Amino acid sequence: MSVLIFIDQSDGHVKKSSLEAITYGADIAKQLGIAAEGIVLGTVSDDLTALGKYGISKIHQVNNNALDHVDAQLYAKIIAEAVTLSGAKILVFSHNQTGKAVAARVAARLKAGIVSGACALPDTSNGFVVKKTVFSGKAFANISILSDIKVISLNPNSYQTIAGEGIATIADLNITVAPSRIKVTAINKVSGEIPLTEADIVVSGGRGLKGPENWGILLDLAKELGAATACSRPVGDAHWRPHHEHVGQTGVQVAPNLYIAIGISGAIQHLAGVNRSKVIVVINKDAEAPFFKAADYGIVGDAFEVVPQLTAAIKKMKASV
Amino acid sequence: MKILVCISKTPDTTAKIAFTDGNTKFDEANVQWIINPYDEWYSLVRAIELKEKDAAVSIHLITVGNADSEPIIRKALALGGDEAIRVNSNSNDAYFIATQIASIANEGGYDLIFTGKETIDYNGSSIGGMIAELTDAPFISLATKFELVGTTATITREIDGGEEVADVILPLVVSCQKGVAEQRIPNMRGIMAARTKPLKVVEPTDADTLSSIISFELPPAKAGVKLVAADNVSELVRLLHEEAKAI
Ligand SMILES: Cc1cc2nc3c(=O)[nH]c(=O)nc-3n(C[C@H](O)[C@H](O)[C@H](O)COP(=O)(O)OP(=O)(O)OC[C@H]3O[C@@H](n4cnc5c(N)ncnc54)[C@H](O)[C@@H]3O)c2cc1C
Numbered sequence: 001m002s003v004l005i006f007i008d009q010s011d012g013h014v015k016k017s018s019l020e021a022i023t024y025g026a027d028i029a030k031q032l033g034i035a036a037e038g039i040v041l042g043t044v045s046d047d048l049t050a051l052g053k054y055g056i057s058k059i060h061q062v063n064n065n066a067l068d069h070v071d072a073q074l075y076a077k078i079i080a081e082a083v084t085l086s087g088a089k090i091l092v093f094s095h096n097q098t099g100k101a102v103a104a105r106v107a108a109r110l111k112a113g114i115v116s117g118a119c120a121l122p123d124t125s126n127g128f129v130v131k132k133t134v135f136s137g138k139a140f141a142n143i144s145i146l147s148d149i150k151v152i153s154l155n156p157n158s159y160q161t162i163a164g165e166g167i168a169t170i171a172d173l174n175i176t177v178a179p180s181r182i183k184v185t186a187i188n189k190v191s192g193e194i195p196l197t198e199a200d201i202v203v204s205g206g207r208g209l210k211g212p213e214n215w216g217i218l219l220d221l222a223k224e225l226g227a228a229t230a231c232s233r234p235v236g237d238a239h240w241r242p243h244h245e246h247v248g249q250t251g252v253q254v255a256p257n258l259y260i261a262i263g264i265s266g267a268i269q270h271l272a273g274v275n276r277s278k279v280i281v282v283i284n285k286d287a288e289a290p291f292f293k294a295a296d297y298g299i300v301g302d303a304f305e306v307v308p309q310l311t312a313a314i315k316k317m318k319a320s321v
Numbered sequence: 322m323k324i325l326v327c328i329s330k331t332p333d334t335t336a337k338i339a340f341t342d343g344n345t346k347f348d349e350a351n352v353q354w355i356i357n358p359y360d361e362w363y364s365l366v367r368a369i370e371l372k373e374k375d376a377a378v379s380i381h382l383i384t385v386g387n388a389d390s391e392p393i394i395r396k397a398l399a400l401g402g403d404e405a406i407r408v409n410s411n412s413n414d415a416y417f418i419a420t421q422i423a424s425i426a427n428e429g430g431y432d433l434i435f436t437g438k439e440t441i442d443y444n445g446s447s448i449g450g451m452i453a454e455l456t457d458a459p460f461i462s463l464a465t466k467f468e469l470v471g472t473t474a475t476i477t478r479e480i481d482g483g484e485e486v487a488d489v490i491l492p493l494v495v496s497c498q499k500g501v502a503e504q505r506i507p508n509m510r511g512i513m514a515a516r517t518k519p520l521k522v523v524e525p526t527d528a529d530t531l532s533s534i535i536s537f538e539l540p541p542a543k544a545g546v547k548l549v550a551a552d553n554v555s556e557l558v559r560l561l562h563e564e565a566k567a568i
Pocket residue numbers: 205206207208209231232233234235246247248249250251262263264265266267268269270273283284285286289301302303304334358
């Protein structure tokens with residue numbers, strides 16, 4: 001019996017959200033007194049043995065470049081086989097893009113109950129109950145998984161990674177990979193940008209910025225902070241910003257350590273995508289903007305004056321520490 | 322060419338989130354039900370567009386829900402589906418729901434199955450992948466563009482830090498999000514036509530329930546906003562650095 005953690009990689013690098021999943025899975029294993037192992041698919045350039053410091057002893061790898069693109073069908077088949085081979089009873093994914101494609105598919109294949117979007121360790125005192133966010137972050141549900149094998153996918157940015165000591169052994173999994181029915185013809189990565197769902201800090205703008213030509217002040221602030229950029233839905237709809245930046249109930253859901261909202265009113269549908277952020281800062285010229293009710297810090301003022309000053313003050317602070 | 326569009330019902334996006342029965346049930350009093358936005362705005366509209374281009378396309382809608390789901394499925398028919406199936410069950414378990422849809426999909430011989438990216442109430446992002454597994458079809462998740470030429474679909478999907486374009490030969494399951502289509506409003510003709518479109522109610526097939534909701538919790542209330550004067554931004558920087566430890 002063990003916990004098996006799916007280690008997600010892109011371009012050969014292990015994702016930050018996977019380190020969270022590994023720490024989380026290793027903590028479940030500790031709680032139950034069982035082993036924690038990982039599985040990685042495709043070719044990886046990172047040193048996988050170093051992942052031992054997050055609490056796993058062994059990593060199964062299918063080192064085959066046919067798996068460098070996510071094909072949920074192939075992935076599910078291989079992961080399910082690895083579960084059977086390793087005797088794992090608990091399977092952990094990150095609830096990132098790959099997890100959203102693969103985790104439920106594996107669960108259906110193994111006839112395992114799934115909790116996706118988990119945000120805390122399971123309660124194993126009476127059954128197996130996992131807490132997850134529901135209603136787009138407006139509430140939590142405690143879900144009991146009733147099957148023998150259990151699948152959990154963990155919300156990114158909701159579990160602290162802890163690096164200790166340890167080296168993992170790598171075991172080549174000898175599984176034949178069927179040809180993919182998905183033919184990837186192009187990959188467009190927004191180079192240099194920080195993926196929104198993995199970012200520690202997100203700087204986001206709304207209709208209060210008046211037009212795309214005014215985004216410079218926001219981009220400067222984001223650059224100074226090493227932050228990803230986001231926007232409200234009307235801003236995406238008006239093509240002031242690319243649609244993948246739209247956060248909220250019907251856009252991307254983010255949970256960074258810091259979310260800075262500039263010229264966004266804070267409509268309930270917007271909050272639904274950002275309310276899992278640890279710290280929220282709101283800059284809005286209207287003191288009555290609903291966003292202030294959901295904020296930790298706020299400035300009532302004109303973004304065009306406040307934001308450049310904020311960027312300068314951060315630069316100054318960084319220079320002094 | 323047959324398309325199956327999965328339609329789920331969710332509380333209106335402004336609904337008050339509250340719980341009853343000792344926090345074990347979602348409080349449905351005064352809740353306005355809507356079609357899950359991902360199903361309505363993106364997957365259903367894209368299916369309708371495919372039919373507008375090619376009259377040989379037929380669109381079937383499916384929902385797993387109790388009688389409360391009827392207005393939702395009628396609205397979806399008004400937007401443009403040809404016929405609808407309601408599986409009469411109120412289950413919340415993804416495996417149970419997906420098994421129902423897959424069993425109808427396997428019988429119906431669909432070329433294409435659309436789901437939304439996730440439901441905005443339980444946020445599972447699970448049903449699409451499960452249907453694909455249970456029907457042994459490829460699955461493309463988080464699609465932002467969908468084009469079809471003959472039996473080859475060209476799909477753009479969101480990946481970590483960007484997007485990926487891929488060709489897949491039907492049959493196929495796709496979960497849709499923003500970008501795939503633009504929201505539409507049903508017109509009077511559609512609403513009238515929907516009244517006479519077939520809506521079949523079937524009882525669920527046997528399937529296991531692999532999870533159950535034990536209880537709900539609301540997040541702790543925020544302590545209240547700390548306001549900093551607009552001419553004192555360095556104080557905000559100090560607070561974010563020293564107090565919140567966020568920068
Ligand atoms: C079903 C549904 C789903 C939706 N999903 C989403 C979603 O996912 N995400 C989303 O964002 N929205 C969503 N919406 C839309 C949402 O209801 C709001 O309309 C939207 O969030 C408002 O965007 P905004 O705050 O940028 O614009 P506005 O509401 O117009 O707010 C602009 C703000 O900028 C402030 N401002 C103006 N000038 C300045 C200045 N110079 N300096 C500082 N502040 C200034 C104003 O005081 C105001 O508060 C959804 C709506 C529906 C019905």
